[in-house]
Amino acid sequence: MAQGVDPNVVARTVVEAATGEYPRLHYLPEGTARVVALFRDVLPSPLFDFAFRKQIQMNED
Numbered sequence: 001m002a003q004g005v006d007p008n009v010v011a012r013t014v015v016e017a018a019t020g021e022y023p024r025l026h027y028l029p030e031g032t033a034r035v036v037a038l039f040r041d042v043l044p045s046p047l048f049d050f051a052f053r054k055q056i057q058m059n060e061d
Helices: 007-019 032-042 045-055
Strands: none
16 A cells, blocks of 8 residues: 555554543544545535545546
């Protein structure tokens, strides 16, 4: 997985979720996942969908 999140980052996030004193509903690993979540919250859905498809090079066939 050349473009995936580093497994160590995910593991730290899992440990944080499992041992946190005040658990949250969602945990995001550092890096790209947080940026994508921010854009998903800020951008209108059609624009986010377009940008996401463009980024992962997904064609609408």
